[in-house]
Amino acid sequence: MTSETDPRFLRSREAILNAARELLLESGPTAVTHVQVADRAGVGRATVYRHWPQAEPLLLEAMATVPMPFLDRPTTPTREWLRRELTAIARQLELDDVRAVSTTLANTALWDENMDTRRAQFAGILADRLAAALDDAEARGEITLTLTSRNAAAMTIGPMYYRSTIEHAPTDSALIEAAIAALGTWSTD
């Protein structure tokens, strides 16, 4: 029986990850220490060290357990799809855990290489998917882009992200509509 299938091992692992995530959400990344995680998880301190000798990879994995907003596979009309997806992201950004994970990512990525890799991955997925969807939409004649499609993620998600993390207020639909309109000229106005 290898470690990875031992139910005791998996049970501890889950308890530790849950405790780490809860601590992150309640008290921030600095609260994710071996002692606090062990207490919260109802697990021996040595067990936490056995699973994650370093606290930082644990934080990274705990953050990965929080469902982050992504863009679903595009459907047509693209404008409706975009409106739906951006609204979903706006709603997600109002959740404490999503805010906690994204600001922790943006912050710690400045000094931690692994966090930076995760940040780049996250940013890349959003930018890629949106760019691809918009390029397709343009090819289909749904929109004439004013911006290069690589600017689309910043233009649409940026305002909502700023609203959520800096202004700490919900995004209204007018902001979403303005962002969508800013991408280019939609054919079916």
Add this chain to the structure above:
Amino acid sequence: MTSETDPRFLRSREAILNAARELLLESGPTAVTHVQVADRAGVGRATVYRHWPQAEPLLLEAMATVPMPFLDRPTTPTREWLRRELTAIARQLELDDVRAVSTTLANTALWDENMDTRRAQFAGILADRLAAALDDAEARGEITLTLTSRNAAAMTIGPMYYRSTIEHAPTDSALIEAAIAALGTWSTD
């Protein structure tokens, strides 16, 4: 002689603040501890405790020593002013220390009340100034706003902030132009 005018007191204070700021920029907010600050400042550990018994208010003051991007008093034509100001902010957001301070602010504000107050202040100033400038511009007939002026900060600074902190790339002028255009219909197109 009161403490606040004693040159020895002021010298220590400055050395401590500088050391704290350097540590924040080089290694993140968790590096701002009494010991590390004392070492870096060339000051006794007890002195740091005397000036700031808690590490967090020290971090807060150290962050305040970093010049953050703000909007200058508006001039006409408003569109030119806005272009100039947003370009300046975009350039500021490429500086490591501005990124460090803003992401640290956004992150720690979620769990620290003093940080949250500072965040709200910062967000408020930007939103207020921009809203006032745009309301004036609309009154003068320079623009017909599509968005409420309270959405303007998120719409313009948001994309640059996202570009800088999540995508970790410089803002190009096309993004700034698109954001400006998204605010409404400018009369002198």
Add this chain to the structure above:
DNA sequence: ACGCTGCGAGTCAAGTTGTCTCATAAGATT
């Protein structure tokens, strides 16, 4: 029932934290 292995509890040295004391010297006051 047996053997394996992850676990909790506990021990330990090394390091950290926050507090306090004291001699010193920088700076104000005359």
Add this chain to the structure above:
DNA sequence: AATCTTATGAGACAACTTGACTCGCAGCGT
């Protein structure tokens, strides 16, 4: 120049934290 004031550095100190290790136990697959 002499004197008083007070911030400082060095260091002592107890309480606590960190990371590594040991060992008996019990959950689990065979």
